[in-house]
Amino acid sequence: MPTRVITFGTFDVFHVGHVNILTRAHDLGDHLTVGISTDELNFSKKGRYPIYRQEHRLEIVRSLDCVSEVFYEHSLDLKREYLLEHRADILVMGDDWKGRFDEFGDICEVVYLPRTADISTTDIIQAIREAEL
Structure with a gap:
């Protein structure tokens, strides 16, 4: 029976930190499913819409070899x-x-992976905004 791994995220302004967590998640099993936060969910969590529309974020993540399946969260x-x-x-x-x-430990194993140091979507967006000034 294949080991099914799942993760969730916004995956906006896709960067190496996203690649790292997805490849490391994939390495824990045989099938990686990714839940992409909808634009509305992201707004409710962060008070702003993503830079990339949900359809584009989904297609970017879907295109990766390490990802087996994607859906909207x-x-x-x-x-x-x-x-x-x-x-x-x-x-x-x-x-x-x-x-x-x-x-959720009662229905699956829960694993927290270290984030990639010195990179975040928020910081990238802020740097772009500052460069425009």
């Missing part, structure tokens, strides 16, 4: 349902979320 409240629907054996999240998803 519409609500944080449906995380348990997404894990069950996609038959996740392992949930992978960045370690900036450490402890936040431990409640």
